[in-house]
Amino acid sequence: MKLSELGEFGLIEIIQSIAEKSQNPRYDSWRRLLVGIGDDTAAWQAGDYIELATTDTLVQGVHFNLNVISWKELGWKALAVNLSDIAAMGGIPVYALLSLALPQDLEVENVTDFCHGLAELANQFEVAIIGGNLASSPDVVITITIIGFSKSNRILKRSTAVPGEQIAVTGFLGLSSAGLKMLQKKTTLDNETTNILRQAHLRPTPRIKEGQLLLQRGVNTAIDISDGLIADLDHICQASKVNAQIKIDRVPVHPLVKVYSLNQGVCRGQLNIIAGLPGSGVIANAD
Amino acid sequence: MKLSELGEFGLIEIIQSIAEKSQNPRYDSWRRLLVGIGDDTAAWQAGDYIELATTDTLVQGVHFNLNVISWKELGWKALAVNLSDIAAMGGIPVYALLSLALPQDLEVENVTDFCHGLAELANQFEVAIIGGNLASSPDVVITITIIGFSKSNRILKRSTAVPGEQIAVTGFLGLSSAGLKMLQKKTTLDNETTNILRQAHLRPTPRIKEGQLLLQRGVNTAIDISDGLIADLDHICQASKVNAQIKIDRVPVHPLVKVYSLNQGVCRGQLNIIAGLPGSGVIANAD
Known part of the structure; x- marks a missing residue:
């Protein structure tokens, strides 16, 4: 069977079952583990706090298009999608490892711009870039790993929702998707709209503070x-x-998305915001 | 300037200088940091022990050739090169994150074999695979991140060598390189030699115990x-x-490498073992 037939979540299940076959409560690693494969980050007990780790990969032509995103924006976004996973656990990001697979004919300036974008966001959240890896590759592949922790010795998980809870989201939905559509189709909109949609897609703000606030307020x-x-x-x-x-x-769909949906004949479903399926819990988003 | 002109170490210096511009002793992250970019792993103070993190990427066609290495061997090796970085700091590996960028027409069985190879080595060192990322990509790109720690609250570094120290290596040198040459050139050798060289290149054993022993004996x-x-x-x-x-x-060149060098007309320089340059310290190797 091909990966395309199995799908991402089928493959995750297989990897999880192989990884968990080695599960051994006598190993220090497994004994301390609180959350393994299948949540936004892994989590384990580290002394009197909980430590978190997550990794995310962006592949050129699959996750980003260099005709649409600048190198500086790419650096920001590559870190943002990782910080967002820490945010969704109610964690504080601390360290970043950066692994870059790059074509050898790439301009050094592009990589410098990328790093400046990444460092700008890292600095905003007091994250230190402490290591990584460089490799040669036909396409640009960016993998960032973030290590963080939870101050409160509690975390937000996927598996803790109970009937009767309310579902909430941070911020408006659909802006990032609308931004992507606008950039892909090279739609001309007024300057302010263009700017808001572009920023939403290319410079998302991780909801670190919101995640911690949720934890403090007793959300699980x-x-x-x-x-x-x-x-x-x-x-x-x-x-x-x-x-x-x-x-x-x-x-809560952003008013600009509603306007944009009508103007462009894009149904909201394509913007990932149509609703009506199963679910109960509290949701944090990065866009 | 192109990356090929600057070279890997030139680019590392640029990334390091951008990362360190954000260095701020008021940030918890930077204050706890012991080793940043430029050693085998990063290291920071975490309570009463030192924590370590490292990441390594293998790119299809650059770091491995699927005509030569099996998927199971690839899983082993991808983890081994990372564990080797932890070994060189005198650390104990604990957790692994696995990021796989894979072509969608790949057979699921290949990925399963890969994971079995990886899990076999992980299990041997009591490492738990706790998370990761899956992405679609034209080529196979594997990034593994390892988190470990040092029991003794000391670590082995690159920057601590002083004049008068002896240089030592763990094990024999040259076997892995000879194995690669043999596999690339499809050289026919006797079964025992083939097996030893193949294993050295495709199934290297990380020197975790040796690293810890060096630490215990006062090596820095x-x-x-x-x-x-x-x-x-x-x-x-x-x-x-x-x-x-x-x-x-x-x-200490392995006798088989000496024999092989003569037989195949491969000078030892090509096998990465010719010596005579600057250096002082103690060396741990993974091959």
């Missing part, structure tokens, strides 16, 4: 919804074994 | 020499600001 469940509200709410439902109901008119 | 300096004795000894010399002398007849 969250997920990064960069895959879209429905797909990611479904992950909470699966992990927590609950159903969910969404009232579509209560989903 | 080490480096993973997967790039070859001279290149990696030079890194110690640069970081420690020392020179080194190597007596070429004292370098």
Whole structure:
């Protein structure tokens, strides 16, 4: 069977089952583990706090298009998608490792711009870039690993939702998707709209503070919804074994997205915001 | 300027200078940092022990050839090169994150074999595979991140060598390189030699125990020499600001490599074992 037939989540299940076959409570590693494969980050007990680690890869032509995104924006975004996973656990990011696979005929200046974009966001969240790897490759492949921790010795998980809870999201939905569509189709909009949509897609702000606030307020469940509200709410439902109901008119879609959807004839479904499937929990998003 | 003109180490210097511009002693991240970019792993103070993190990427066609290495061997090797970096710091590996960028027409069975090879080695060192990332990509790109720690609250570094110290290596040199040459040239050798050379290149054993033993015996300096004795000894010399002398007849070259070098007309320089440059310190290798 080909990977395309099995799909991403089928493959994750296989990898998880192989990894967990080695599970041994006598090993220090497994004994301290709190969350393994299948949440936004892994988590383990490290002394009197919980430590978190997550990794995310962006592949040229698959996750980004260098005709659309600048190198500086790419550096920012590559870090942002990782920080967003830490945010969804209610964690604080601390260290970043940067692995770059790059074509040898690339201009050094591009990589410098990339690093400046990455460092700008890292600095904003007091994250230190402490190591990584350089490799030669036909396409640009960026892998960032973030190590963080939870101050409160609690974390937000996917598997803790219970019936009766409310579903909430941070911020408006759909802006990032609308930004992507606008950039792909080279749609001409007024300057302010263009700027807001572009920033939403290319310079998302990780919800680090919001994640911690949720923890402080006693929330137990969250997920990064960069895959879209429905797909990611479904992950909470699966992990927590609950159903969910969404009232579509209560989903906070940004006014610009509504305008844009009508103007461009793009249905909201394509912008990942149509609702009505299973789910219960509290949701944090990065866009 | 192109990356090919600047070279890997030139680019590392640029990234390091950008990363360190954000250095701020008021940040928890920087205050706890013991070793940043430029050693085998990063290291920071985490309570009463030292924590380590490292990442390594293997790119299809650059670091491995699927006509030569099996998927199971690839899984083993991808983890081994990372564990070797932890070994060179005198650390104990604990957790692994696996990021796979894979073509969608790949057979699922190949990925399963890969994971079995990886899990076999992980299990041997009691490492838990706790997370990662899956992405679609034209070529196979494997990035593994390892998190470990040092029991003794000391680590082996590149920058601590002082004049008068002896240089030592773990095991024989040249076997892995000879194995690569044999596999590339499809050289026919007797079964035993083929097997030893093949294993040395495709199933290297990380020197985790040796690294810890070195620490216990009061050694301060080490480096993973997967790039070859001279290149990696030079890194110690640069970081420690020392020179080194190597007596070429004292370098422990495996007898099979000597035989193989003569038979195949491959000079030892091509096998990364010719010596005679600067350096002082103690060296741990993975091959």
